[in-house]
Structure formats: structure tokens, C-alpha cells
Amino acid sequence: MGISGVFRRFAEVVLDIDSTELPIDQCRALEEFSAKMKFDTDTSDLKKLMGVLKRKHLVDSICVAKLNGSTIASTNGSSSAECILGTSMFKYINSELPKSESVFVKVDGNWLMLLPYDAKMYIVRAPSNLSTIELKAIAKELERALKRKTAKQS
Amino acid sequence: MGRVITLVSGKGGVGKTSITANLGIALAKRGISVLLIDADVAMANLSLMLGMHSSPISLHDVLLGEADVEDAIYDGPAGVKFIPSGLSLEGYRRVDSERLQSIVNSLQKQYDFILLDAPAGIEKNVASAIAAADEALLVTMPNTLSLTDAIKIKLLAERLDVKPLGIIVNFIMGEKGELRDYEISKLLDELPIYGLVPYDDEMRRSFMQKTPHPVVLRKPSSKSAVAIQQLAAKLSGTPISIGSRKKERQILGAAKPKQGIFARIIGMFKKGKG
Numbered sequence: 253m254g255i256s257g258v259f260r261r262f263a264e265v266v267l268d269i270d271s272t273e274l275p276i277d278q279c280r281a282l283e284e285f286s287a288k289m290k291f292d293t294d295t296s297d298l299k300k301l302m303g304v305l306k307r308k309h310l311v312d313s314i315c316v317a318k319l320n321g322s323t324i325a326s327t328n329g330s331s332s333a334e335c336i337l338g339t340s341m342f343k344y345i346n347s348e349l350p351k352s353e354s355v356f357v358k359v360d361g362n363w364l365m366l367l368p369y370d371a372k373m374y375i376v377r378a379p380s381n382l383s384t385i386e387l388k389a390i391a392k393e394l395e396r397a398l399k400r401k402t403a404k405q406s
Numbered sequence: 407m408g409r410v411i412t413l414v415s416g417k418g419g420v421g422k423t424s425i426t427a428n429l430g431i432a433l434a435k436r437g438i439s440v441l442l443i444d445a446d447v448a449m450a451n452l453s454l455m456l457g458m459h460s461s462p463i464s465l466h467d468v469l470l471g472e473a474d475v476e477d478a479i480y481d482g483p484a485g486v487k488f489i490p491s492g493l494s495l496e497g498y499r500r501v502d503s504e505r506l507q508s509i510v511n512s513l514q515k516q517y518d519f520i521l522l523d524a525p526a527g528i529e530k531n532v533a534s535a536i537a538a539a540d541e542a543l544l545v546t547m548p549n550t551l552s553l554t555d556a557i558k559i560k561l562l563a564e565r566l567d568v569k570p571l572g573i574i575v576n577f578i579m580g581e582k583g584e585l586r587d588y589e590i591s592k593l594l595d596e597l598p599i600y601g602l603v604p605y606d607d608e609m610r611r612s613f614m615q616k617t618p619h620p621v622v623l624r625k626p627s628s629k630s631a632v633a634i635q636q637l638a639a640k641l642s643g644t645p646i647s648i649g650s651r652k653k654e655r656q657i658l659g660a661a662k663p664k665q666g667i668f669a670r671i672i673g674m675f676k677k678g679k680g
Contacts, residue, residue: 265670272583278550279585282557282593289561290595309565383530384504385537389566 293393296404301397302327305390311378312362316394319373324398338375342366354384370395408517410510411571411641412445412539414563415546416555418526421576422545424609425634426523427455428622432631432638433519434486435622441479441487441517445506445535446525448498450491456482457618458490466492468509469501475509483623487517503534510538519641528558536563541571543600548575548584553593560594572600574637579605601637606630 263269291308295301302314306327313328317335328334346352355366363381367374369391376387413426423446430442444452444465453461461480467473468489475489482488492498510520524535536542542563546556556573563570573594575587587599608628612621622631639645 266667268582268667268670270582272581274583274585275550279589279593282550282554286557286593286595289557291564383533385507385530385533386565389537392567 295397296400298325298394298397298401299327302394305393309378309382309386309390310380311376311382311390313375313377314390314394315375316398317373317375319368319371324372325394334375335373338364338366339373342368342373354387356381367391407514408439408519409541410514410520410522410539412522412524412535412542412568413545413574414524414532414536414542414559415526415544415552416528416532416559417546417552420545420547420552421603421609422526423452423455423523424613424620425545425574425576425603425637426521427452428620428631428634429638429641430486430488430519430521431482431484431620432622432635433521433642434484435635436638436642436644438518438642439487439516440485441489441513441520442482443489443506443510443520443522444491445503445522445531445538447491447501447503447531448525450493452523453488453490455613455618455620456486456488457620458482458488461490464490464492464497465506465509466494466497466501469503469505470497471505475512483620503531506534507538528555528562532559533562533566536568537566539568541569543571543574544594544597545574545576546590547577548586548590550585553585553590557594560597570594570597572598574601574603575599576603577605578602600640601633603633603637604629 291304293301293304293308295304302325306314313326315326315328315331315334315338316324317339318324319339321336321339323331323335326334342355345355357364363378365376365378365382365387367384367387369388374387374391374394376382376390413422415422426442430440434440442452444450446452447465447469458480463473463478465478468475468478478489480488480490510522513520522535522539525531544556544559546552560570573590575590578584587602591597591599606621606629608625609621609630612619612624621628622634625631626635
């Protein structure tokens with residue numbers, strides 16, 4: 253190490269010449285944001301799980317129906333009407349456009365999304381459209397809970 | 407079944423693609439079968455980082471159902487296999503990135519590791535790249551800007567039921583204003599730090615060659631290459647056989663909390679001797 257190297261090293265290491273500083277307020281804000289985003293989906297109560305999923309995926313409502321339109325589970329008060337509407341709409345579209353995988357309808361600025369998954373219809377309403385991948389993730393989590401519930405009952 | 411891991415960051419420019427390329431090669435150098443997939447269907451550049459230019463069949467063609475996935479697999483450096491993404495904007499417009507998951511599933515049995523280089527952002531293509539994997543490694547820089555995006559990406563991975571495996575902190579310079587590894591882990595809900603990669607000019611220079619050579623091949627004893635090889639050792643569960651313990655300490659030292667003045671004076675002389 254030459255003499256200039258020694259001085260440079262002295263300035264960097266001993267005098268600690270470094271004008272940067274940790275943005276502590278930003279870190280606090282991030283910590284608060286992170287703390288609000290914890291979702292415990294490990295619950296045996298289906299109703300509770302659906303509520304958590306609603307918050308986790310930022311959606312307004314989730315309904316699960318059998319393919320004949322009867323309700324399995326729902327987070328809103330108009331579940332019967334929603335399940336019949338969702339299943340019949342999907343059946344109609346599928347009859348016109350066979351092999352439809354999902355249906356997304358923009359209604360009054362909000363989205364109605366229909367996804368058939370494992371012989372059930374998942375009907376989700378949200379202010380923005382989710383990707384099919386995210387809809388499937390909701391369906392998978394609910395499917396697991398429904399299977400747990402069925403296994404417990406039998 | 408091999409492990410499928412997406413390297414994802416949210417923010418662009420944090421070194422995700424460089425780490426994916428180098429990590430894949432570091433794993434392949436250990437005799438592990440590795441497939442790299444450029445899941446950035448819009449802004450593909452992993453092939454350029456691997457020093458490859460010609461790839462007539464790409465992931466675009468496979469996602470469009472116009473080519474077989476086996477025909478899109480190319481030989482990369484050090485025995486790594488590689489699926490490039492297409493460069494055409496038209497191809498990008500037409501592809502359905504949601505098909506990525508089934509493509510990855512069809513290849514999972516053939517490789518020990520499949521690493522996906524995810525795009526930046528939080529949109530559909532990013533979700534597709536995350537959902538196609540079983541685990542996600544979050545790449546971030548030690549500052550609040552990239553950490554904010556990393557937090558959102560962690561939430562997205564959790565929404566998609568993909569396990570966030572840990573954090574790779576890249577471009578560590580050891581400045582006072584940088585977040586330390588334990589602070590980053592705390593802000594990401596105690597997600598473990600998986601790797602610490604220091605800022606290294608050699609990494610930057612690796613892509614400024616006539617034919618780019620990833621740093622683990624060009625300068626395997628450089629700071630960043632050693633850190634990436636440590637990461638590969640951790641991922642594969644095989645012991646590290648490069649560099650010395652001193653070098654390892656130097657790299658990890660970049661993320662340690664600031665020392666007092668006397669410790670710094672002693673440290674300076676110790677470092678001066680080495």
C-alpha cells in the first residue's frame with residue numbers, strides 16, 4: 253500500500269468519511285406497512301378464512317358455488333343470487349365459446365370474475381381485475397380448506 | 407423432482423439477471439444439472455449475459471404453442487442449460503405467460519434446479535414467473551427504494567402460495583446509509599438472508615467484453631463471484647471449495663454493523679497487513 257493509499261484508507265476507515273445516512277423514517281414506515289400485511293390463513297373456520305382471503309387479495313367478495321348454482325360458501329349477503337348468476341353466466345359463455353377458462357366482466361367500474369376450478373365455480377368481485385393465476389391461488393386455498401372440513405366431518 | 411426457484415425483485419436494475427446467470431453457472435460447476443429460464447418475456451436479456459446471441463427458438467414460441475420446449479433448450483457456459491426469451495415485441499404481445507407453469511412442470515423431473523429470471527414490476531408476467539416456481543428468492547439492494555418493492559413482491563408470492571425462501575442482498579458497498587442485513591430481514595418479516603453480494607467492478611466488467619462471460623467464470627476469485635459461489639453452496643447443500651476463510655470474512659464483513667473508532671483503527675492495520 254502506497255502513502256496515498258494509507259491516507260485514503262485512513263479517511264475511509266478511521267475518519268469514517270461517508271456522507272450517507274440511513275433513512276430511519278422510511279424504515280419505520282416500511283415496518284408499519286409490513287406489519288399490516290400479515291395474513292393467517294391457517295384456520296379451520298371457512299368463514300374466517302374467506303374474510304382473510306378477501307383482505308389478502310384486496311377483493312370485495314368471494315363466493316363458491318357448485319356447478320348447478322347452489323352456494324357452498326360466501327362472504328356477502330346475496331350469495332344465492334350471486335352463485336346462480338355466476339354459474340349460469342359462465343355456462344352460457346362456455347356454450348358460445350367452448351373451452352373458456354375464465355370470464356371477466358367490467359361492471360360499473362368494478363370487476364366480476366368467474367373461474368371454474370375442481371368442479372366448483374369461484375365468483376370474485378373486486379375493484380381491479382386479478383390475473384387468472386391469482387384467482388386460481390384463491391381457489392386453491394379455499395379448496396384445501398374445504399377438503400380439510402370435509403375430512404373432519406367424515 | 408428438481409427445485410424450481412424464481413429470482414424476483416420488484417424493482418428493476420438490482421442485479422437479478424446477473425445473479426441468476428452466475429448462480430446457475432456456479433451450481434452447474436458443482437456438477438448439478440441446472441436449467442435457466444428467462445421468464446422476462448418483455449425485456450429479455452439473460453441470453454446476452456450468458457454470451458449467447460443466436461437462439462432461433464425461444465420461450466415465446468413455446469408459450470405460443472408453436473414449438474416444443476425441448477427445441478428451445480440451449481447449451482450455456484459450464485454445462486448449464488438455458489431457455490431464452492424472444493426479443494420480438496410482437497411475440498411478447500401474443501404470448502400467454504400463464505402457460506409457463508405447465509412448461510416448467512413438464513421439465514421439473516429432468517433437472518436438479520430450474521432457476522427463473524423474473525421480470526421487474528408486479529404485473530401479470532411477474533405473477534406468472536412466481537407462480538411457476540415452488541420457491542422465490544428476493545433480490546434487493548440495501549436501500550429503502552428496492553426494499554419497498556421487495557416487500558410488495560414478497561406479499562405477491564404469499565398471495566400466489568409460493569414460499570419466499572430468503573433474500574439476496576446485492577450491490578453492498580458498506581456505506582453508512584445502507585440498510586444492514588438484519589434490518590432488511592426484519593423489514594421483510596424475518597425472512598432469512600440467503601446471500602450477501604458486495605458491489606464489484608468485476609461483475610460490471612463481465613458484461614463489457616467482446617463475448618460477455620459471467621463473473622464466476624471470468625474472475626472466480628472476485629468478491630462477487632465468491633459470494634455467488636457461497637450462495638450456490640448454500641442452495642445445493644454442498645461445501646464451499648473456493649477462496650479462503652479470510653475472503654469469506656471480508657465479504658460478510660460488508661454487512662456488519664459499524665464499529666467504534668478503536669476497532670476501526672485496529673481493523674485498518676489488520677486489513678493493511680492482508
